[in-house]
Amino acid sequence: MFTNDTLFENYMTLRTGGVVDDPCTTTFCRVYTVCAMLYATHDNINSCVRSQIPSSSSSSEPIDSSDSAPSPTPGPSMHIDSKPQYHIRPPTNWINDPNGPYRDPVTGKIHLYMQYNPNGPLWGDIAWYHVTSDDYVKWTIPSTPIATYADRWYDKWGAYSGTMMNNNYSEPVMVYTCTEPENIQRQCVATISPSDLAGKRTLSFFEKSPLNPILTEESVPGLVGLGNFRDPTEWWRDPANPSQWLIAFAARIKDRDGDNAHIVLFSTTDPSFQSGYSFSHSLYVYKYDLDHMFECPDFFTLKQGGEHYLKVSTMPSHRDYIVYGSYQADPVTGKYVFIADPARSFTFIDYGPFYASKTFYDPILKRRMMWGWTNDELSNEQITSQGWSGVQNLLRGIEYDSVEKKIKTYPIAELKGLRLSHLYSRPETDPLVLVDGTPQILITAGTNATRQHEIIVTFKLSSMDSFKGNTYYTESAAPEFGVMIRTNADLSQYTTVSVRMPAAVRQPISNRAQDTTWAPIKMYPGSGTNAASNCSAECAKERTCVSWTYTTSPSSTCALYWKTSRRVYNATAHSGTVNIPLLYMDRTHSGSIGSRQPLLGRSPVKQTNPNVVRLHIFVDDSVIEVFKDGGLETMTGRLYLPGGESQTGIAVYSKNTGSITVTASAEIFSMDSAFAAEAGPNLIRTYTNSYYNLLSALGVAS
Known part of the structure; x- marks a missing residue:
C-alpha cells in the first residue's frame, strides 16, 4: 500500500540520494510552525531543526534561520546596514504576519496590526503591534503601539494570528489563535472598550473576553496534535442558514482518507461573535500537503460573478497559494463547501519570501486588498546585530484576470503618493x-x-x-x-x-535524481505504463510546478517542485523542467x-x-x-x-x-518614507498612557 511513510521514504531518497548518514533521513526535516514564526528559507532547510520540534505537533519555539555551519560571533562584519523606508516595520524588534487589517467606517482611519515581539528582534513573546493611516500612504505609530500582549493563561505562548471585523452590532471584534504553553492552540476573542468606541476610537487596546477560549482542541473532530488548529478568517453569513455566521480555521485532521489538511468551519448565532460556537463541517480538504496542514487561510470573493477564492500558506513550499473553485451546497448535507476547479490549478501569489498574507475589505473605497509579510534571510546573529526583523509588504490590490484565468495582485495606486x-x-x-x-x-x-x-x-x-x-x-x-x-x-x-x-535541456550530469534541498510541492504515486511522461504532464498542468522527478525505487513516485532542475537520473528515475x-x-x-x-x-x-x-x-x-x-x-x-x-x-x-x-x-x-514625521517626545502623555495601560491590564481601570 502506498502510504505517507512511503511518500516520506521517497522524498528522502530524492533529497539525499540515499545517503543514510544524513541526520534528516531518519526524521523528515519538515519545519512545523504556526503562522506566527520565522519559517526556514529554502537555502537553510538542510539544517535539521527537527530535534527542536515536538514530533506530534507544531512548534512555537523560534527556529534558527542560519545555515548548519556555526555562525561567527557578532562583530563589525556582522552588522547589517539595511534600512527600508517605505515598507512598514517598527524601529526595532521582530514582526511577522499581518493581522486584523481594518478600516473604521466611522472615522475612516486605517488600522494594521501585526505579530510582534516586544522584547527583541528574534521570534518570541508574540503580541499585536499597531500602526494607523489616513490614506494608505503615510503611517503613524501610536504612542502605545502594542494592542494586546500574551498575558493570559490561555495565550502565554503567544497571541498569534487573527482577524478583526465588525460584528452584527457594527462593533470591531478581534479573533486570534491563543496558545498555551506546550503549544496548545485555541481560539480567543477580544473587543475594544465601550469608552474608546464612544470616544476617540483609537482601537489601540483590546479587552480580552471573559469567555475565552471560545474554541479548544476538543472542538475539532479528528484533530491531529494540539498545535494544528489556528489562524481564523473573517466571518460570513451561512448561505444555507442566514441566521448563522461562519468562520474558518486551518486544522490537521485524521479523516476517512488519511491525515489531511482541512479548512474547518464553525458556526454561531451570537450577533456579537463572542460565544455559541460549534463545529459545522470542513470547507475544503487537501490530501497532498507534506505537512498535512495549511496556515493563514483566507476565504473571499471579489464580487466578479460571485466567485470565491481560497488563499492558503504552506510550509513545504514557503509560499502563499490561491485555490480556484466554487462555493456551493453539498448535495448530501446541504452545507456549503468549496470545490476546487480542476481546470484552473493553484497559483502562487508571489515567487519569493511573501507569506501569511491577509486580505480585507475597505468599506469606504469598496475594494478588497492584501497585506503580506517578508522575513529576513539572515542568521540569528545578524538579525540580533541589525536590531529588527521582518517587513510588511506593500499593500496590494486584487483582481481576477478572466483571460489568463488567475488572480493578480498589484501595488495600490495610493503608493504613488510616496514618489x-x-x-x-x-x-x-x-x-x-x-x-x-x-x-x-x-x-x-x-x-x-x-x-x-x-x-x-x-x-x-x-x-x-x-x-x-x-x-x-x-x-x-x-x-x-x-x-x-x-x-x-x-x-x-x-x-x-x-x-x-x-x-x-536534459543532460545526464549527476547521479542524483534532483539537486533539491527543499520539499516538493506535491507527491503522489506514479501511474500508468508511461509514468514518467505522466509525471511530466502533471507538472505542466500544475501552474505552481517548474520541475518534476519520477522515481521507481523504492516505490513509483512523482514529485513536483517549484524550482528549476537540470538534473536527470539513471534508469530508475527521470527529471525534467517545464519549458x-x-x-x-x-x-x-x-x-x-x-x-x-x-x-x-x-x-x-x-x-x-x-x-x-x-x-x-x-x-x-x-x-x-x-x-x-x-x-x-x-x-x-x-x-x-x-x-x-x-x-x-x-x-x-x-x-x-x-x-x-x-x-x-x-x-x-x-x-519617501512611509512614516509621517514624528513630533517631539511628550513625556507626560507617554507616562499617562503607560500608567493607564498598566491599570487596564490589571483590571483596575474600566
Whole structure:
C-alpha cells in the first residue's frame, strides 16, 4: 500500500540520494510552525531543526534561520546596514504576519496590526503591534503601539494570528489563535472598550473576553496534535442558514482518507461573535500537503460573478497559494463547501519570501486588498546585530484576470503618493533599442544618494517566438531580457530581474535524481505504463510546478517542485523542467551577504498584447518587490549589500535574443518614507498612557 511513510521514504531518497548518514533521513526535516514564526528559507532547510520540534505537533519555539555551519560571533562584519523606508516595520524588534487589517467606517482611519515581539528582534513573546493611516500612504505609530500582549493563561505562548471585523452590532471584534504553553492552540476573542468606541476610537487596546477560549482542541473532530488548529478568517453569513455566521480555521485532521489538511468551519448565532460556537463541517480538504496542514487561510470573493477564492500558506513550499473553485451546497448535507476547479490549478501569489498574507475589505473605497509579510534571510546573529526583523509588504490590490484565468495582485495606486524626485524618463514613443548582451545604464551607481526607487520598465519585442517553448535551451544560451538593479559603477555587482527561458535541456550530469534541498510541492504515486511522461504532464498542468522527478525505487513516485532542475537520473528515475518562461531574480553577482539563491516562477507569454512586457520594481534598500504585467506574476526578494549608496545603479539589458528587436522605455522615481514625521517626545502623555495601560491590564481601570 502506498502510504505517507512511503511518500516520506521517497522524498528522502530524492533529497539525499540515499545517503543514510544524513541526520534528516531518519526524521523528515519538515519545519512545523504556526503562522506566527520565522519559517526556514529554502537555502537553510538542510539544517535539521527537527530535534527542536515536538514530533506530534507544531512548534512555537523560534527556529534558527542560519545555515548548519556555526555562525561567527557578532562583530563589525556582522552588522547589517539595511534600512527600508517605505515598507512598514517598527524601529526595532521582530514582526511577522499581518493581522486584523481594518478600516473604521466611522472615522475612516486605517488600522494594521501585526505579530510582534516586544522584547527583541528574534521570534518570541508574540503580541499585536499597531500602526494607523489616513490614506494608505503615510503611517503613524501610536504612542502605545502594542494592542494586546500574551498575558493570559490561555495565550502565554503567544497571541498569534487573527482577524478583526465588525460584528452584527457594527462593533470591531478581534479573533486570534491563543496558545498555551506546550503549544496548545485555541481560539480567543477580544473587543475594544465601550469608552474608546464612544470616544476617540483609537482601537489601540483590546479587552480580552471573559469567555475565552471560545474554541479548544476538543472542538475539532479528528484533530491531529494540539498545535494544528489556528489562524481564523473573517466571518460570513451561512448561505444555507442566514441566521448563522461562519468562520474558518486551518486544522490537521485524521479523516476517512488519511491525515489531511482541512479548512474547518464553525458556526454561531451570537450577533456579537463572542460565544455559541460549534463545529459545522470542513470547507475544503487537501490530501497532498507534506505537512498535512495549511496556515493563514483566507476565504473571499471579489464580487466578479460571485466567485470565491481560497488563499492558503504552506510550509513545504514557503509560499502563499490561491485555490480556484466554487462555493456551493453539498448535495448530501446541504452545507456549503468549496470545490476546487480542476481546470484552473493553484497559483502562487508571489515567487519569493511573501507569506501569511491577509486580505480585507475597505468599506469606504469598496475594494478588497492584501497585506503580506517578508522575513529576513539572515542568521540569528545578524538579525540580533541589525536590531529588527521582518517587513510588511506593500499593500496590494486584487483582481481576477478572466483571460489568463488567475488572480493578480498589484501595488495600490495610493503608493504613488510616496514618489519624490523623477530621476529618469524614457517615453514609449522614443524607447531605447537594446543591444544584445550590452546593458544600457539608466541610473549610474552613486549619483543619487538613495536606496529607495520605484522603477517601471516597458519592454517591446518584435517577436515572442523564443519564449513560446518550441526550443530547449542550455543555461548559457537561454534568452532573457530585464532590469539590473543595485549595480555598482562598473556593473561587476548587480541583481537581475528578468523574463527568461529555463535551462530545460536534459543532460545526464549527476547521479542524483534532483539537486533539491527543499520539499516538493506535491507527491503522489506514479501511474500508468508511461509514468514518467505522466509525471511530466502533471507538472505542466500544475501552474505552481517548474520541475518534476519520477522515481521507481523504492516505490513509483512523482514529485513536483517549484524550482528549476537540470538534473536527470539513471534508469530508475527521470527529471525534467517545464519549458515555460520564468520571472527570474538572479542574485549570483549581487554582492549580498544574505542568500544568493535565484528566485523564480512561471511567467507564460500572456494572451493579450503578448509582445509587451512591463516590469514594475520597488527597491527599498534590502527589500525588493516585483510586479510583472500588472501583477499577473509577482516576486519579493531580499538583498543585503555592504556597498550601500555605491550600489544604487539601474540598467536594462537583453541577452541571447538573436534577431529579435527589444526596446525599453522607463520611468524611475526616488521614494519617501512611509512614516509621517514624528513630533517631539511628550513625556507626560507617554507616562499617562503607560500608567493607564498598566491599570487596564490589571483590571483596575474600566
